[in-house]
Amino acid sequence: MSIQDKVVVIMGASSGIGAATANLLASKGAKLSLAARRLDRLEEIKKSNPTAQIKIFKADVTKANDVQAVIDGTVAEFGRVDVLFNSAGIMPVNNLDQVARDEWQQMLDINVKGVLNGIASALLVMKQQNSGHIISTSSVLGYEVLPGYAAYSGTKYAVRAIMKGLRQEEYGNNIKTTVIAPGSVKTELFNSINNEAVKEGLEEAMKQPGAEMAALDADEIAQAVAFVIDTPANMAVNEMIIRPTGQT
Ligand code: NDP
Helix, strand or coil, X not given: CCHHHCEEEEECCCCHHHHHHHHHHHHCCCEEEEEECCHHHHHHHHHHCCCCCEEEEECCCCCHHHHHHHHHHHHHHHCCCCEEEECCCCCCCCCHHHCCHHHHHHHHHHHHHHHHHHHHHHHHHHHHHCCEEEEEECCHHHCCCCCCCHHHHHHXXXXXXXXXXXXXXXXXXXXXXXXXXXXXXXXXXXHHCCCHXXXXXXXXXXXXXXXXXXXXXXXXXXXXXXXXXXCCCCCCCCEEEECCCCCC
């Protein structure tokens, strides 16, 4: 089955990597369910792909009922779910001594529980189909830790652990798993940083000669996602780290 025959659900499709993947897959003829909290952004994507088959859902990945409604709505519209792409995430970085308990909770809820909610709802359908593919987004910070990123990294290590467990539980049921782990990508992710000093520091660093160029475009990560979706049925890319060539 090629991309044009596949039904793909994207959680966190309203901006950045999720939106870029939505546009690319739409151009390749996939049937898409796009979910996020900002419905207006999803409507724009649908409008800019007038010939594509796209259903949009206002959904908060922290709410199990919202996520279930996306999967149920997809099955009602398209009859199946071939791919779930968990792209929703936030990155409010802060040193641990800032004791940003609300940020820790939000990151755990969105970056970790959001992924679990997606898996929980899609897996039942995929097991009935005896086929499916779940793609979740970790980060290079799911492999290494930098000062300020401890809590965020913790959530991205968790995504890898969850996906590894999922693979071990479900490979016999013809369900593929992929972890996408991007390095620096130009998106709205920095907007989720609340600590102004941290945000300004990162923005300054991005202004240094060459730094802006070093970050990838969301479209380039979308190409990687399309590649893993398009692999033959007997082949699963389980992990993919995608750094800008100039990133350490
Ligand atoms: P963006 O901020 O551009 O996109 C984040 C997406 O997540 C938006 O569509 C947003 O939609 C959605 N989202 C956030 N919270 C929720 C929620 N509660 N419910 C539903 N959707 C939600 O950032 P990116 O595209 O960069 O981020 C995508 C993923 O990539 C994240 O998991 C991020 O951690 C990861 N990543 C990004 C890197 C980068 O450099 N950009 C590097 C490594 C990993 P809305 O607000 O409308 O709900």
